[in-house]
Every structure is written in C-alpha cells, then in structure tokens.
Amino acid sequence: MKRYRQFEPVLVSEFKAAEWTHPEHNHNHYEFIFIVCGRGVHVINGHTVPYQSGAVFFIGPEEYHYFEIEQETHFIYLKFTDAYSHRYAADSGVLTRQLEYLVKSRETHQHGFPLLAADLLTVHLLFQVVASLKHDAFANQDLIWYQLLGITTILVRNMPELQTDGSRSRDLQAMFCYIHKNIYTPNLLKSQVMAPHFNISPDYLGTYFKRQVGMTIRAYILRYRNTLIRQRIAAGRMILKEIADEFGLTDVSHLSKILQKDHGA
Numbered sequence: 001m002k003r004y005r006q007f008e009p010v011l012v013s014e015f016k017a018a019e020w021t022h023p024e025h026n027h028n029h030y031e032f033i034f035i036v037c038g039r040g041v042h043v044i045n046g047h048t049v050p051y052q053s054g055a056v057f058f059i060g061p062e063e064y065h066y067f068e069i070e071q072e073t074h075f076i077y078l079k080f081t082d083a084y085s086h087r088y089a090a091d092s093g094v095l096t097r098q099l100e101y102l103v104k105s106r107e108t109h110q111h112g113f114p115l116l117a118a119d120l121l122t123v124h125l126l127f128q129v130v131a132s133l134k135h136d137a138f139a140n141q142d143l144i145w146y147q148l149l150g151i152t153t154i155l156v157r158n159m160p161e162l163q164t165d166g167s168r169s170r171d172l173q174a175m176f177c178y179i180h181k182n183i184y185t186p187n188l189l190k191s192q193v194m195a196p197h198f199n200i201s202p203d204y205l206g207t208y209f210k211r212q213v214g215m216t217i218r219a220y221i222l223r224y225r226n227t228l229i230r231q232r233i234a235a236g237r238m239i240l241k242e243i244a245d246e247f248g249l250t251d252v253s254h255l256s257k258i259l260q261k262d263h264g265a
Contacts, residue, residue: 001023001025001026001064002023002024003026003029006029006079006081007079008081008137010076010084010138012078013134013142014074015074016072016077017072019150020068023066025061025066026062029061029079030060030085031058031079031091032058032077034055035073036075036076036124037053037074038051038069038074039052039071039073040067040068040071041067041068042062042065042066042068042112042142043067043068044065044066045064048240051067054120055112056151057113058102062157071086076127077135078127079084086231086234100156101149101180102159103154104176104224105177105180108136119158120153122154127236130148131261152257153186172213179217179220180224183225183228183247184246184248187248191205191217194217202226202265229243229247240256
C-alpha cells in the first residue's frame with residue numbers, strides 16, 4: 001500500500017480529473033475533500049461510497065482510499081497535519097473539540113456527510129474560500145484554519161448520531177461518538193448517565209462495551225482523555241491549570257495523577 005507523506009502543516013489543492021491516477025493509499029495527514037461537481041465512487045477502507053456534486057469526505061491517517069471517476073470531477077482538497085491543528089488548539093476552544101470529535105468518528109468517514117441544502121451551500125462557499133487561499137497556504141494558515149473550523153462545525157452537526165429523532169441505538173459507534181462528544185464533561189460519562197441514553201441498563205452497557213472492544217468503558221475513556229491531554233501539553237500553549245479546567249478535573253494534582261498512570265489503564 002502506498003503512503004503519501006506531507007511535511008507542510010497545511011496544503012490546499014484544486015483540480016479536475018476524468019481519470020483517477022493514484023493507487024489505493026493512505027497518508028500521514030488529514031484530508032477534507034469536497035466534490036464541486038462530477039460523479040463516481042469513493043472507496044474508503046474497502047467501503048464503496050457513490051459520490052456526486054456536493055459530496056464531502058474526511059480522511060484520517062489510519063484510513064486508505066481511492067476514487068473511481070465516472071464523470072469528470074472537480075476536487076478541492078484541504079490537507080493538514082496534527083502539528084497544524086495542535087498549533088491552534090488552545091485558542092479555538094470548543095471548536096477544536098469538534099474537530100477532535102470528527103477525527104475519532106471513523107464510521108462517518110466511511111459514508112460521507114449528507115448535508116441539508118442550506119448547509120451544503122455554506123460548505124461549498126467555505127471550500128471556495130479555502131481554494132482561493134491555495135496560492136500561499138503557509139502565509140494564509142490562520143485564514144485557512146477558520147474556514148476549517150467552519151466546515152467542521154457544519155459537518156459535526158449533520159452527523160447521524162447527533163440527530164435527535166427520538167430513537168437511541170446500542171450501536172458501538174454511537175457509544176464511541178457519545179464518549180468523544182462528552183469527554184470534557186466527566187459527569188456525563190458515568191454509566192448511570194450514559195445507559196439511559198442508549199435505553200439499556202448500566203450493567204449491560206459495561207458488559208456490551210467490554211465484549212465488543214476488549215477493554216472496559218472506563219479504560220477507554222481514560223485512554224482517550226489522556227491522549228487529548230498529552231496533545232495539549234505537547235502543543236505548549238496551555239498551562240496545566242487550564243488543561244485541568246477544560247477536562248472538568250478538580251485540580252492540577254488530579255491531572256498529574258492521570259499522566260502518571262499507564263496509557264492503557
């Protein structure tokens with residue numbers, strides 16, 4: 001499998017293609033892909049997803065994909081690394097959390113984002129702004145970041161698991177999404193609070209999660225939270241007190257104890 005490597009923090013590309021020339025591949029960065037016009041098939045992690053004008057995809061480093069073009073397609077790509085997103089994390093607050101949530105929601109990556117007409121128009125305009133900045137992505141990093149957050153906000157609110165249709169699922173991906181969405185609010189991650197959300201008992205919630213994932217739900221929450229905390233520390237833009245407050249922890253000593261625990265605790 002071919003792996004593409006990007007060393008620049010952010011890149012933007014816009015092109016038209018009647019035939020896809022890249023092999024199935026993955027990469028060391030994230031990609032937002034917008035289909036301005038065209039038709040074909042996008043194969044993501046082995047899943048076949050038909051696309052047409054207005055389709056939006058989000059691809060992470062652990063995923064592999066390629067396109068099969070049926071009608072000449074106009075693409076806009078926004079590609080960025082962890083270093084780019086971490087640089088702005090402290091300043092963007094809740095909007096960066098939405099990007100983190102989107103990154104972890106792999107099931108949605110494999111199916112794209114069905115957008116309502118009004119949101120699709122806005123996303124199209126945001127990608128047009130991104131494309132207009134491609135001539136010097138380095139100088140335009142700040143401007144591109146704000147467009148990226150706008151795109152992320154719209155995609156997150158259109159994710160199926162966040163739609164309030166009154167029905168709740170025991171589906172594992174929905175549980176992951178719930179955890180990722182509420183990782184900053186510890187009280188919402190207690191089994192007694194989570195279980196009613198999925199119309200199951202607290203005991204069954206823990207049993208089901210461990211059987212499917214191979215670890216307890218508490219261990220998964222700790223691992224995910226510790227990963228985010230370490231990213232905050234590595235970015236060097238927040239003091240420990242600010243990080244503790246962001247994650248609803250009681251104090252810095254609580255944060256220090258978390259970091260001393262095994263990554264897989």
